[in-house]
Amino acid sequence: MRTYVAKRLLLIIPTLLGVASLVFVIMRVIPGDVTLLILGGDQAGRIDPAQIAAMKRRLGIDQPLLVQFGTWLWGVLRFDFGTSLWSGRPVVEELLIRLPLSLELAFAATLVSVLIAIPCGMLSAVRQDTWVDYVIRVISIGGLAIPSFWVGILCILFLVIYFGWGPPLEYTPPWVDPWANFQQMVWPVVTVGYRYAAVTTRMTRSTVLEVLREDYIRTAWAKGLRERAIVVRHALKNAMLPVITLIGTEFAFLIGGLVVTETVFTLNGVGRFVVDAVARRDYPVVQALVFLIAFGFVIVNLLVDLTYAWFDPRIRYR
Amino acid sequence: MSAPYPLVHATASAPLGQRLTVAEEVLKFVRTKPLGAGGALIILGMMLVALFAEALAPYDPYRGDYGLQFARPSVDHWFGTDEFGRDVLSRVMYGARIALFVGFVASFAGCTLGGLLGVVSAYWGGKVDLILERLMDVLLAFPQLILALAIASILGPAVQNVVVAVAIPIIPRAARVVRATALSVKENPYVEAVQALGALRRRVVLRHIVPNVMAPYIIMLTAQLGGAILTEAALSYLGLGTAEPTPSWGLMLSGSAPSYAEKAPWIALFPGIAISLGVFGFNLFGDSLRDALDPKLRKT
Numbered sequence: 001m002r003t004y005v006a007k008r009l010l011l012i013i014p015t016l017l018g019v020a021s022l023v024f025v026i027m028r029v030i031p032g033d034v035t036l037l038i039l040g041g042d043q044a045g046r047i048d049p050a051q052i053a054a055m056k057r058r059l060g061i062d063q064p065l066l067v068q069f070g071t072w073l074w075g076v077l078r079f080d081f082g083t084s085l086w087s088g089r090p091v092v093e094e095l096l097i098r099l100p101l102s103l104e105l106a107f108a109a110t111l112v113s114v115l116i117a118i119p120c121g122m123l124s125a126v127r128q129d130t131w132v133d134y135v136i137r138v139i140s141i142g143g144l145a146i147p148s149f150w151v152g153i154l155c156i157l158f159l160v161i162y163f164g165w166g167p168p169l170e171y172t173p174p175w176v177d178p179w180a181n182f183q184q185m186v187w188p189v190v191t192v193g194y195r196y197a198a199v200t201t202r203m204t205r206s207t208v209l210e211v212l213r214e215d216y217i218r219t220a221w222a223k224g225l226r227e228r229a230i231v232v233r234h235a236l237k238n239a240m241l242p243v244i245t246l247i248g249t250e251f252a253f254l255i256g257g258l259v260v261t262e263t264v265f266t267l268n269g270v271g272r273f274v275v276d277a278v279a280r281r282d283y284p285v286v287q288a289l290v291f292l293i294a295f296g297f298v299i300v301n302l303l304v305d306l307t308y309a310w311f312d313p314r315i316r317y318r
Numbered sequence: 319m320s321a322p323y324p325l326v327h328a329t330a331s332a333p334l335g336q337r338l339t340v341a342e343e344v345l346k347f348v349r350t351k352p353l354g355a356g357g358a359l360i361i362l363g364m365m366l367v368a369l370f371a372e373a374l375a376p377y378d379p380y381r382g383d384y385g386l387q388f389a390r391p392s393v394d395h396w397f398g399t400d401e402f403g404r405d406v407l408s409r410v411m412y413g414a415r416i417a418l419f420v421g422f423v424a425s426f427a428g429c430t431l432g433g434l435l436g437v438v439s440a441y442w443g444g445k446v447d448l449i450l451e452r453l454m455d456v457l458l459a460f461p462q463l464i465l466a467l468a469i470a471s472i473l474g475p476a477v478q479n480v481v482v483a484v485a486i487p488i489i490p491r492a493a494r495v496v497r498a499t500a501l502s503v504k505e506n507p508y509v510e511a512v513q514a515l516g517a518l519r520r521r522v523v524l525r526h527i528v529p530n531v532m533a534p535y536i537i538m539l540t541a542q543l544g545g546a547i548l549t550e551a552a553l554s555y556l557g558l559g560t561a562e563p564t565p566s567w568g569l570m571l572s573g574s575a576p577s578y579a580e581k582a583p584w585i586a587l588f589p590g591i592a593i594s595l596g597v598f599g600f601n602l603f604g605d606s607l608r609d610a611l612d613p614k615l616r617k618t
Contacts, residue, residue: 150571
């Protein structure tokens with residue numbers, strides 16, 4: 001077990017190094033010069049070249065790419081992600097302003113959807129090919145089909161038309177005013193959570209179906225156990241394994257969900273920060289955010305793999 | 319559960335079921351998987367609309383009519399008109415072309431490339447496997463939508479560039495799934511037998527491994543189709559997919575549509591329904607196809 005964890009931790013290094021190089025290269029390949037954007041528009045002819053050079057020097061992007069990459073990586077090792085080219089403030093500082101909102105959105109959406117999805121998925125599997133199953137399947141397949149930004153647009157349409165409500169401009173943390181926070185976050189949570197709930201329901205359904213065909217379940221039936229005991233005590237625990245994997249794989253989608261949901265509701269969160277930073281060619285911001293998201297993804301997946309052993313004693317890591 | 323299990327079935331000489339013709343297979347699919355058949359019907363309808371958009375669309379999707387902006391849905395304009403006075407119904411119909419094109423090409427390209435990498439990785443093993451797996455790790459850890467977003471901004475807004483941006487994030491996912499299956503196929507005695515007979519590597523891979531990983535490949539392909547259409551819509555919505563005035567569903571929802579919410583909700587309503595219905599059809603079909611192809615999920 002210990003060697004397994006050590007091996008997995010070591011494998012994180014090349015992955016993150018790869019992500020770091022990839023995002024660095026991608027950002028430099030994207031056409032559009034950040035200095036021109038800052039100095040105003042693409043009409044390069046009207047801007048003094050000396051001014052551009054001075055700006056480049058000030059931003060530190062006049063050095064060779066390899067030097068820039070090295071400086072950046074060295075900074076990352078010391079948890080220094082540089083400063084935003086636009087605001088001049090440290091990236092970490094900018095990030096911390098936006099993080100609470102995105103974290104709340106992500107956690108609330110995950111929690112609500114898992115609480116709804118697991119019972120629904122179980123029910124759907126136990127009553128396979130009945131109307132209950134069909135209703136749950138149609139609703140959950142719908143959750144995968146309806147684009148989350150459209151759910152968001154519909155929420156806004158509905159609220160604007162019937163309540164004259166517009167999305168508030170400033171984020172109120174739950175510890176300041178829980179009710180204002182709830183009002184602000186409930187629709188974004190629905191928007192992000194619908195997809196999450198749909199995916200989890202489907203996964204729960206198919207794994208419970210699979211487990212219900214196992215020999216030990218037949219034994220349980222033969223012993224004369226009641227259905228509730230069989231499903232909840234015998235089937236569910238073994239069916240949870242792939243569902244936990246989902247939490248890892250859905251992490252990537254969650255980020256995507258945050259990006260579009262925050263754009264729709266004009267929330268000032270991490271997701272919109274990334275989109276804006278890509279559009280403004282704010283290299284340090286994009287690099288830092290992608291790196292941190294990838295780091296989160298890798299760690300979440302490692303934790304997911306480790307919880308396998310806890311849920312399934314047959315699994316032993318070497 | 320109540321029926322006793324005849325022991326004959328446990329022996330290797332159990333009689334095989336009669337082979338069905340294609341028409342019979344289709345009929346059986348429709349009978350046993352009504353939801354899947356419904357999905358197929360939606361896909362078929364979407365294809366027909368895309369194919370015959372010129373004949374079916376009542377108006378030119380590109381031509382605006384400034385005397386007729388924000389017209390309510392009526393007999394003349396079933397889905398109303400948008401801020402330039404363009405017919406929303408016609409634009410939704412032409413939008414089916416973009417959605418299907420991006421969906422099919424991107425998921426086919428992504429799954430095929432990923433599948434091939436997965437087979438190569440599993441069959442060659444060793445260093446090749448190690449390097450390819452690390453590469454896939456990197457692509458997987460890179461947030462999907464942001465990767466697509468970055469690729470789309472490198473290539474610029476155009477339909478064929480969107481295809482590339484949507485396809486690349488599919489590659490590592492397909493590679494993972496196909497590799498896992500290929501690894502277990504490789505261990506089968508018949509592969510060993512063919513190798514012992516002196517078959518070339520190419521022959522082993524193409525004739526014995528690839529056909530046996532087709533099921534997960536097809537499942538992956540149908541599963542990604544809906545997702546690809548969604549990613550295209552999201553990219554266009556964020557302003558990095560197809561560019562105006564192309565009638566793409568995501569683009570029709572972007573920018574101005576939500577701000578006209580009070581005045582003309584239909585502008586945001588119908589393209590969204592089109593996306594949802596299309597992806598819904600693909601998912602229903604893919605789901606049932608998986609149930610049909612995966613023996614573990616068959617009803618006993």
